Structure formats: C-alpha cells, structure tokens
Amino acid sequence: METLFWSCLAGGILFAVVSVVLGDLVSHALDGLLDFLSVDFLKPMVIASAVTVFGGAGILLTHYTSWSNAAVVLISAVLAIVIAALVFFFYVKPMNNSENSTAYSIRELSGRIGEVTIPIPESGFGEVMIKLGAGNTVHIASSLERCVLAAGTRIVVVDVHDGVLRVTKLDEKRGDVV
Structure with a gap:
C-alpha cells in the first residue's frame, strides 16, 4: 500500500513540475484532443x-x-477530496472568473476619437491612432468626406468598411464632428 501512496505523491509532484515547465507545449500539441x-x-x-x-x-x-x-485509504481519500474542493473553490474558480480579455472588435471603434498619424489623401488611405484601454492601436483609415486630413488632425471614427476606418475631422471647439 505504501508503494501506491509514494507513487501518487511522486506522480502529483511530477505533474506539477511538468505542467509548469511544459504546460503550454503539451496544451498546443494536444490541440483540444481531451476537451x-x-x-x-x-x-x-x-x-x-x-x-x-x-x-x-x-x-x-x-x-x-x-x-x-x-x-x-479512506481517510486519505476524504482528505484528498476536501483539499481538491478547497483548491477548486478558493483558487481555480476565482481565477477563471477573473480572466479578462483585451481583445476588441474593429466594429467597436465607431464613435472613438483618435489622431491621424499618416496623412489621409482625398481618395486614398492613411493611418490613425486610437487610444483603446491602456494602450493605443493604429488602423488604416480613409476620409468620409473625401477631404485631406493632415498628420496630427484629431478625428472621430464614423464607420468601418472592409476593415478600413471611415473618419471625419473632429471640431476641437465644439467637441463634435465637422
């Protein structure tokens, strides 16, 4: 019986070490095989x-x-179940609930204010930078009214069409679009 206990202890410790060192590699290798x-x-x-x-x-x-x-064996099994329940309810479940995503959809950019980083010609494309969360994101943009927008011009995103932001100049005095 002692061999079983030593095997479980060693297997658990080995699993912990392997999952820390090789966890991502094994996860990607199996690619959802055990889902x-x-x-x-x-x-x-x-x-x-x-x-x-x-x-x-x-x-x-x-x-x-x-x-x-x-x-x-009975007392060890009861202790194992109790500790596993504690790990689940006080560590695993709270960590799953606290996961946040920094992902966004390009459609969410409508109405956002940004700045032209690469000039936008009348009938071409430029680039705008938009503050999103704690960082900035840059996207290809075109002018909605087909007018030239120089670098540094504050803009507002009006629409998104085929992955291109359609923007217009922001009126700095009133805080709205021109």
Whole structure:
C-alpha cells in the first residue's frame, strides 16, 4: 500500500513540475484532443492536488498511526477530496472568473476619437491612432468626406468598411464632428 501512496505523491509532484515547465507545449500539441473530458471541477490542478494529497496523507498516516490499510485509504481519500474542493473553490474558480480579455472588435471603434498619424489623401488611405484601454492601436483609415486630413488632425471614427476606418475631422471647439 505504501508503494501506491509514494507513487501518487511522486506522480502529483511530477505533474506539477511538468505542467509548469511544459504546460503550454503539451496544451498546443494536444490541440483540444481531451476537451470532451472537460468538466468544470476536473481541472488538472484540482486532480493533481487530490492525487498528491492522497499520496502524502497516506504516507503520513501509515507511518504515524497504527490504523488499518482500509482506514488509511479512506481517510486519505476524504482528505484528498476536501483539499481538491478547497483548491477548486478558493483558487481555480476565482481565477477563471477573473480572466479578462483585451481583445476588441474593429466594429467597436465607431464613435472613438483618435489622431491621424499618416496623412489621409482625398481618395486614398492613411493611418490613425486610437487610444483603446491602456494602450493605443493604429488602423488604416480613409476620409468620409473625401477631404485631406493632415498628420496630427484629431478625428472621430464614423464607420468601418472592409476593415478600413471611415473618419471625419473632429471640431476641437465644439467637441463634435465637422
């Protein structure tokens, strides 16, 4: 029985080390192969913590108590389930809920104010920079009214057509479009 406990402890520790070092590589290599097993509480961290606690508790209970093997296995399993539940509810679930995305859709840029970085000719394309979140993003743009917009001109995005921002000059005095 002690061999089982040592194997679980070593396997859990090995899984933790491998997942830290090679986690992304294995994830990309499998490319969603095991997604059908995806149950909310069967996360690798939860399973690894349960296996590791089962092995560690089994070793400790075998060495420091005179309980029977059945009692040691039962108590180790209960401890593993309790610790796995704690890991899930106090670490995994809050971390999943806190994930934020910095992604945006180009369609969300309508109405945003920006600045021309590469001049926009009457019937051609230039480039505009728009502040988005904590950073800036640059996009190809064309003039909605087909007028020249020089570099440094403040603009507002009116529309997006085929990935190109359609912009117009912003009236600095009134704060709206010309």
